[in-house]
Amino acid sequence: MELNEKLLYHQIHPLKLCVDFSTGLYTTYLAWHHNLSWFLILFLIPSILITILLIKFADLESLKNSAFGKYVKKYMSKTTQGIRLAGQILMWTAAWFHLTVLIGTGFVVIIGGWLFGLFIERKNKRKLR
Structure with missing residues (x-):
């Protein structure tokens, strides 16, 4: 498998999904509390480490x-x-500015990014009718 394929498919490995989801939530919590040092550590290290190991x-x-x-x-x-x-x-x-509605909005944007293809498929199916 080529590197570009590994970079694509490692994103859906259960360990990568778990690391990204948990660090995404926890770093949001750290941003809320303005804990920049731990935010940077947890934002960078786990995701990079799991990516290297999986690839x-x-x-x-x-x-x-x-x-x-x-x-x-x-x-x-x-x-x-x-x-x-x-x-x-x-x-x-x-989170940094304590704007809870926008935290939820950001989460919806992430989910929308993952589900983007489903929206495209629905649109294409409607065109075929």
Whole structure:
């Protein structure tokens, strides 16, 4: 498997999803409390470490061949990844300024980034009718 494929499919590995979800929530909590040092540590280290380990050691072929893998190959573009990142940045910024509604909005943007392909499929199915 090429590096660009590994970089794509490692995103849906259960360990990567768990690390990103948990650190995303916890770093939002740390931003709320203005704990910048721990925020930076937990924002950077776990995600980078799990990415390196998965790319180096994990067998990502089964993920590539799964339904989720096919979905990610089709819809997880750099733009879609940017949308997910923008949602997380919105959550962190909103937490820093204690804007709870915008924290929720950021979370919805992240989920929307993951589900983007489903919206496209629905739109395409409507056009075919």
